[in-house]
Amino acid sequence: MECRATEERLDEYIASSLPAEEMEEISRHLGGCANCSLLSKELQTLQSMWDCYPVLEPDESLVDRILLRTSGRPRTRSLQERLQSILKYSLLNPRFAAGAVLATAFVLVSCGLLLPRIAEQYSELSLKSVASFMDRSVHRLYGEALKINEARSEWQARFTFYKNTTWNKLRSVVERIEAPVERPSELEERIPPDNERSKLGDDWSVAAIRKSRTGSNTGDEV
Amino acid sequence: MLSGDEKLVERCLHGDEAAWELVVKAYGKRIYNLSYRYTNRTDVSEDLTQDIFVRIYRNLRSYRAEAGSFQSWILKVARNLIIDHYRQSRRYPQTGGSDLLEEIRISDDRAPDPQRCAERVEASKFLREGLGTLSPELREALILRELEGLSYSDIAEICQVPEGTVKSRINRGRIELAKLLMKRSARTGMKV
Structure with missing residues (x-):
């Protein structure tokens, strides 16, 4: 068997998908041909190498960019994803990190400055001063509660007034809508017949019609 | 009865944005x-991925379930656009960017051992360079078979060539790469 013919079937030989006779034939050739034997080994090495080919993780924003270019809607994210992205962004963001460090330093310095004062105040506390402080606090709370109650009453009164006004207006509108409509027959009575219409010209008012019917023009009906 | 993919396509065609998002998330990577x-x-891959999805979105109506699976259809659209891009640019560098940077982004934690990691990097570099030396037909057949894990019939459908041709291309491609590996081993005296 020639090397070229072996090469063509080497792939199937490694996969053991050839008939038994051909498998035997290639086996014999490989035993006697160093080059084809080496090629067979490298082919098997190659099979195991494909797993090493990199599988890349696309940038997280790629899906967003695709969605914006197609449906025009950004990706929906779960609460967990949002929190993760915020935390990831925040922790990696140098400005946020600097801000957090400054805020922590500020809190520490403030505590350091305030703690002695608080300690000093607490040292002067007595039972009488605590009782008077509580009394003042209760009075203040009562006063605030009264103010809130007054405000509530005022707002309730306003609400009642506007509610009644609106309700009355609506009722009058409904009454107008439900008022009896003049029937077509009555309208027809008011329209003069053709022979009278020529006399009246453009003036079709009630007075003009009555005048034409009675023949008088006293002007009382107007 | 409609399959899962067909239902998804139906929903997309009826303007269901959540369904389209599912498609993008499922096939984006x-x-x-x-x-x-x-x-x-x-960088080129990111641009191409966006263009491919724009084309898929616009041509979603032309998908016919009886003609093949949705995955095959998507890959066919992708392959056609990539080929178009290849014809326009006429050249792809065999390696792009920094290997180190790319390897950092590999989503694989199976090789925590530094030596094993270095071997994997070396192997992937060889494969990329090796694939770059093959003709476009052989390279494409190997990519679809070895890296995408597609069946011969799917590759035949995507590339629109007979199944026998696909098998022949894959076999030739493997032999060429194995020969390259032989040369490399002989030159450096090392194995990947």
Whole structure:
């Protein structure tokens, strides 16, 4: 068997998908041909190498960019994803990190400055001063509660007034809508017949019609 | 009765944006990696992935379930666009960007051992360079078979060639790469 013919079937030989006779034939050739034997080994090495080919993780924003270019809607994210992205962004963001460090330093310095004062105040506390402080606090709370109650009453009164006004207006509108409509027959009575219409010209008012019917023009009906 | 993919396509066609998002999420990484395997460049792959999805979105109505699976259809659209891009640019660099940077982004934690990691990097570098030396037909057949894990019939459908041709291309491609590996081993005296 020639090397070229072996090469063509080497792939199937490694996969053991050839008939038994051909498998035997290639086996014999490989035993006697160093080059084809080496090629067979490298082919098997190659099979195991494909797993090493990199599988890349696309940038997280790629899906967003695709969605914006197609449906025009950004990706929906779960609460967990949002929190993760915020935390990831925040922790990696140098400005946020600097801000957090400054805020922590500020809190520490403030505590350091305030703690002695608080300690000093607490040292002067007595039972009488605590009782008077509580009394003042209760009075203040009562006063605030009264103010809130007054405000509530005022707002309730306003609400009642506007509610009644609106309700009355609506009722009058409904009454107008439900008022009896003049029937077509009555309208027809008011329209003069053709022979009278020529006399009246453009003036079709009630007075003009009555005048034409009675023949008088006293002007009382107007 | 409609299959899962068909239902998804139906929903997309009825303007269901959530369904389209599912499609993008399901196939985004795969299309991106497919583009990368053809181009060897992450920046080009990102642009190509976007263009591929725009084309899929616009041509969703032309998908016919009886003609094949949705995955095959998507890969066919992707492959056609990548080929178009290849014809326009006429050249892909065999390696793109920094290997180190790309390896950092590999989503694989199976090789925590530094030596094993270095071997994997070396192997992937060889494969990328080796694939770059093959003719476009052989490279494409190997990418779809070895890296995408597609069946011969799917590859035949995507590339629109007979199944026998696909098998022959894959076999030739493997032999060429194995020969390259032989040369490399002989030159450096080392094995990957």
